[in-house]
Amino acid sequence: MVTTEAGTAERTATAGLSLRTALAGMPVITRDEPIAREAVAADFAERYAGVPAVGVARPEPAVLYTGVRSGAAGPPVLLGMYGDEDRLRGWLPGLPRHTTPQSAAALVAAGIAPVRVTTAPCQEVVFGEVDLRELPVLTTTPRDAGPYLTAALVHAGDALTGESALSAHRMLVIGRDRLTIWMVPGRRLGQLREQAVARGERLPVTVNLGVPPAAMIASALNSRFLPDGSDKPAVAGGLAGAPLTLVPALTQPGVAALAESEIVLEGYLDGTLADEALPGAAPEGSLPEFLGYDGRAKSGLPVLTVTAVTTRRHPLYQAVIGPGREQSHILGVAGALSVALSLPSAPGLHVHDLHFSPAGGGMLLLAVAVRKGSAAADRALPAIAEEVVRRHPFVKTVLFTDDDVRVRSAEELLWAMTTRANLGADCVELPGHPPVPMDPSQTPDWARARGGTPDVPPRTFIDATTPYRLRAHTERSFRSPSD
Structure with missing residues (x-):
């Protein structure tokens, strides 16, 4: 070329306004050995990537591959930049x-x-x-x-x-x-x-x-x-x-x-x-x-x-x-903002936090922490879940928790599902929504293999919240540090 x-002109920019400035303020792993560009992604996935790329729950570091072989002496390749949500924030x-x-x-x-x-x-x-x-x-x-x-x-x-x-x-x-x-x-x-x-x-x-x-x-x-x-x-x-x-x-x-x-x-x-x-x-x-x-x-x-x-x-x-923490955090942080901008109000219900789990690629599994102010809030969750999956067609499962649950913690979400829900009764189907073809479990073949009809599998929501009148019976023994 x-x-x-x-x-x-020389300019200065904050970390949010310049990738280069953001990169300068964080640890970066430099890989300078020669590597074919067809091998870079596999190397990153094996050494550094997290769920859902590989079955390891870990934040991803920023990695700079400076020895990538291509048709000419090209620029270094950067992967993992957004692989840690705390870093992104x-x-x-x-x-x-x-x-x-x-x-x-x-x-x-x-x-x-x-x-x-x-x-x-x-x-x-x-x-x-x-x-x-x-x-x-x-x-x-x-x-x-x-x-x-x-x-x-x-x-x-x-x-x-x-x-x-x-x-x-x-x-x-x-x-x-x-x-x-x-x-x-x-x-x-x-x-x-x-x-x-x-x-x-x-x-x-x-x-x-x-x-x-x-x-x-x-x-x-x-x-x-x-x-x-x-x-x-x-x-x-x-x-x-x-x-x-x-x-x-x-x-x-x-x-x-x-x-x-x-x-x-x-x-x-x-x-x-x-x-x-x-x-x-x-x-x-x-x-x-x-x-x-x-x-x-x-x-x-x-x-x-x-x-x-x-x-x-x-x-x-x-x-x-593609898959991995990096993509999940980009999609999930923005997706939570999009859902928040579209949520209808409900009497007696306050939304405390929204979070898309990396387990769903930042799009399929949405956790919603709520605070109930009246018994009417118990009846508001189905309508909110229906509205979320209608307006956001990639959302497959909405998990409601109380506001004492940290929705960015996978273990906290499992704790809430285990101790504040009985899935046989509290996992509710939301039928009538088109499938996401990228998810193999939303296909007719999957439904047939499970012994059912080839109908489109429904979306669901899980109520892992405490009924309003029983709140005093599920106070945690120890309060979590402020998040």
Whole structure:
């Protein structure tokens, strides 16, 4: 590649606004021995990953692979950055200590609009020729369709409607300058692309790698639950306590890059489609999904064409391996905020905290700690559970506990289920919701193998709370330290 360098003013950023700043304030394991990029993910999974990637409950360290062999001398590969929730929370002073409807609403109200700049760290080096194959894009397992971008945020905006999108997607490199992109149906980016194509236009985008931690968490919020006048970049500013910086793309007018990113791909989405497979291959597997199982490739996906690559000097290439603590914390922290923003109120019931367990990949198992103020609260839980699974279709099980249970502790949740629930009576079915195909237990084949009908398995909620009139009988002998 031919490169040119663009001057940029020196800036300082908080940990929430710069991956590089966050990384500088934490221990990092450096692996400098030569390693093929096809072997990096397996090495990380074996040595460092936690549930649900492997059956070990452990936080994941940040690991920098500096000896990755690729087509050229590429940047180091960073894995595990978000593999510890306490570490993640330390970067984001605006993230509430307890996730409740009130604290989530306060975070959104405290949002800070991004600042637009004309020069930025992410454009210090500009590549005059695009060849995505020179980046250390990982192939996670030998069964993968090919090399995937896994920790990249796509930023787009519609100049006519004022709508914007900031979201992560799996993207398969299918050529020097082309990627397929899988968008869950109904996501904002897909809607913006469809609107542009209907007008006979292209949708300009930037693909941002090595992004600010605040942007990564904000990107996983569900846009449907943000009030009018708020967007994900503003929420990222609220999380970090200071605004994100955006810089205009060099080759795609009307769209901006996240200025503190390590690497940026500029490009566009149009009506072009391709199968999620390398040229000449049929679509089969994709890559490991967040629950720990191999994914299935899609046919006829939108193609993203890349028109420029810009980077910091000496950039880092960030990735996730799919399942594991890292992905679970990104999805779970943002998911809890999304649920909190969408929860209906219930008489006599106060939500104390919300948490998505890594055991469900940060999406399937939701723990809700509540405080009951009246007997009416006993009857409010079924309606809340029904509303949660209706509005958040990945949620499979809602576990209600009392507010003396720490919902971020797996042992505490098991203790509550063991001593404050009788699952034969307190595990309640919520039928009529579509399955999540990534979960093998939500398939007709699974139901048949269990001896049942091939009907869609129902969602459930578990009431592991104390009945209001019996509260005095279940006080803990020892109070937990303040959390």
